[in-house]
Amino acid sequence: MTMLMRGALWGVLLALGEAGRFRAEPDADPISVTVVFKEKHQLVDIGAEIPVSTEVPTITAAFADAGAPPPIAALPIAATEVDRLIGAWITVADGRTFEVLDPRPTGNGGVLCVVNEAQRD
Secondary structure (H helix, E strand, O other): OOHHHHHHHHHHHHHHOEEEEEEOOOOOOOEEEEEEEEEEEEEEEOOOOOOEEEEEEEEEEEOHHHOOOOOOOOOOOOHHHHHHHOOOEEEOOOOOEEEEEEEEEOOOOEEEEEEEEOOOO
8 A cells, every 4th residue: 555545545534534433332432533424425336237326424534553643543443353343333523423334445544434323222
């Protein structure tokens, strides 16, 4: 991975990032993370006979082992542990909490998480 690719991730997180809180489980203590929340991210499924496009909320963050510079706060997991994100909760700056459904490594030290707003009992 080139420094240019990681630098692009750092630039996005520094310019657009907001303070978030990560919890591996709903009742776990929150950990501060820098995230970019996007209300409507367009995903395209080209594997279907007819390509399908959907809009979903996403959260982008950096992995712990990516070497993110301060003040970026990375997720407390390594890129090799991406599946540990499934079911985790991330709260964004406006106070809404989302559950991670599909974490997708970006290839530059980050992860794009397809999320759904968490339902609280």
